[in-house]
Amino acid sequence: SDLFEPLEGYISDHFLPTLFKSFNAATLRTITTLPAKYGGLGIFDPVKTAPDEYKYSWAATEPLVRLILEQKLTFDGADMVRTEVQKAKALIGTTKLEKFKHLQEELANEESLSSIIKHQTQKGASLWLTTLPVENLGFLMNSQEFQDALCLRYNLPIKNMSQFCACGK
Numbered sequence: 231s232d233l234f235e236p237l238e239g240y241i242s243d244h245f246l247p248t249l250f251k252s253f254n255a256a257t258l259r260t261i262t263t264l265p266a267k268y269g270g271l272g273i274f275d276p277v278k279t280a281p282d283e284y285k286y287s288w289a290a291t292e293p294l295v296r297l298i299l300e301q302k303l304t305f306d307g308a309d310m311v312r313t314e315v316q317k318a319k320a321l322i323g324t325t326k327l328e329k330f331k332h333l334q335e336e337l338a339n340e341e342s343l344s345s346i347i348k349h350q351t352q353k354g355a356s357l358w359l360t361t362l363p364v365e366n367l368g369f370l371m372n373s374q375e376f377q378d379a380l381c382l383r384y385n386l387p388i389k390n391m392s393q394f395c396a397c398g399k
Contacts, residue, residue, distance in 0.1 A: 234276035241273065251377055251389040258384065261337060261346075266359040268334050269350035271380075282325070289318035346385055 242259050250258065263278075264270025293314040334351070337343045349355065358379065363370045371379065381388045 231277050231280035234280055238275055238277045241275075246273070249377065250380055250384075250386065260333070261343070261384065264330055264333060264337075266356035267351065268330050269337075269347045269356075271359065282329075286318075286322040286325075289321065290315055292318075346383075350383060 246258060246262060259275070261269060262271040262273045263275050265272045293311040297311065334347060337347050361369050378388050380386075
């Protein structure tokens with residue numbers, strides 16, 4: 231996981247500040263690691279997730295590795311391997327869900343974030359983040375619109391917003 235520290239440094243120090251045009255490093259970085267449906271953006275911290283992802287990969291592929299190492303000429307255990315892989319995937323899903331919910335609860339305990347987390351986890355609140363950007367259906371935002379939407383999502387000030395209405399008031 232130490233090998234991912236330069237990548238995480240770049241995400242925290244360059245990518246996210248560019249994305250938000252303003253940045254409270256500690257708080258927003260933690261929120262952005264959550265999946266969209268839990269109020270985040272799904273930009274995982276590779277340093278923190280690498281050890282678990284390695285374990286998950288091992289659990290999901292171990293039955294296949296075992297079969298390769300046995301070097302059998304025929305393969306009779308497809309159902310057994312499929313079952314073991316499904317069990318591993320279920321365990322992985324449950325473990326990740328527990329971690330996300332725990333992190334979400336930690337963030338909700340911070341007074342400034344509790345209402346943000348509450349509102350962003352409502353059903354449908356994050357659909358715009360996971361929708362394909364199809365222009366002819368109107369599902370496309372330019373970079374400014376996307377940055378403004380992120381600021382609204384996390385209750386941040388919108389940068390370079392006009393002080394006057396387009397109508398002149």
